[in-house]
Amino acid sequence: MGTYRPLFSITVEHAYFSGNNCKLLEFIPIASCTALLRNAGLLFKSSESGVAVYFDHDNIDILRLYAADNLTLTFKVFAKDPNFLRYTAPGAPPDQAILFFDNRTVTQDGTGKQLLHGGATVAEDSWADMAAEPLASILDRKDLFVKPVFIVQMNISADAQGLCSDQVDAAARKFFIRFGANQTFWNYYVLGELSKRAIYIADLDNAVQFKSIGNVTLPGQREALVLQSSVAIPMQEHSRHRLQLRESGNMGDKVLIKRLPNASIDQTFSEMINGKMENVSEIFVN
Template sequence: MAWQPLFRITVQHSFFRTTRGPDLEFVPTPACAQLINKAHLLLRTDGQGLLLCFDTDAVEILRSFLAVENNALLFTFDVYTQDMWFACYTDPADQSAEAVTCYDSRLKSTESTDGLVLAKTAILERRLGRKPVFTILISVSEHSLTNAVGIDYVIPLAARRTYWKYYLFGTLAEHELRIVDLQGQVQFKSAGMQMPFPDTSAVAFYSTDLIALRDRPENRFQLRQQGLRGEKVLIKRLKNAGAEQFQQECLEGKHVELSEIFINY
């Protein structure tokens, strides 16, 4: 046997900076699994993608299926995850509450250095059991076999972006404070004294722009106190927002997604 890639799919997620990405499970639909078996194809998956290969010594078997299906075979995979925080750190634009987000090679793709970026749509369908985080549809034509070159597809998932709100407790509330971004990209605005918990007050600051969540901190926010001799650094590096701590809140008259970070000093 001489195995040749038919196509590859790689999922990239901007939430992850220091690890490979979310642990995903790629499951062929029953019809797709049957096609893979009957056409003598080889499927390999890992947590970030899949590889489908055909046997060049038995390529006529695959061509026979192409002839029956008008020279285009459709491979469908449902993608699942056991990561309970996946929906929290993934941009809602890459998810659908009512439908199943579908990445479809039949739609117009864009090119990247890693391969063809699959375009997405939404499929309205009712599912029994657990709902996949998304579905992949790949159409394979005679051209793929004739050129004997596996196509690389990419699915880029974006991290959720939220406004960050810091609550400063304890003696911090007694000082004239400000939060500084050492990279000079994000500005913070004081919201004055608030009560995030019953009978507990804190000084609140919120970012004026959306900030992307990350699995490892990359922002460098510093808490400073204004004094007679200039500014004093109280906390060299403030804690970054986590994926699990965000909520809907009205900020300056509009409803936004806001990550809460609690600092006790």
């Protein structure tokens, strides 16, 4: 066995997770990719946040022969978390679309990282039609029932600037996919006697304001006062917002609840706000 060196790596970053390190992804090479990896003498290693492919430098001529004949490595990527698309921007794709990335479109960010999409984060322009090429040839019947969250394709060329070249430095072999976090408006439903008092929500960090949007009747004829964030708040794996429920009074304000619960990904719905369909997280306070 010769000396294995990195051919390329793909790292997925995500603003939802602490440290921006995406979690719970599974990279699976399609059948033709598995055969190419074996025949070209490549090693494939994956993690929860990416994939890396290595080549045997002593047998680089074999790799270059395959690269001269349009060497394309394709991976289906699945999320182990069923909520992945709920907290991931740009959200769930249309029914007949999947996010698609390849290294023919590379954008450098301000730090020089190579992004496999056009903007600073993944956007709607990365959706691709499942019925059109190249997805039509990549996907099979079972993918219609359990769709990958995205497809990534790497094209390995044998030219002087290609990944088979000895002149390509380490940074040029590293590629990134960067997801932003979805955002939601936070709706606190304050029930019982508290809903009849002069209450408000204070953010100890002065980052978010809340406003009363009136009373609603919940199932069971329960009355609730709704306090809504003035802006949509990015979803986070471990939310760090420090919110208190307070009451205004003639003798000064009083803290009723020192630390309100933060929004949960499990209580997120769609609702019309200011004439536009938005994500809303519901939190109930008794």
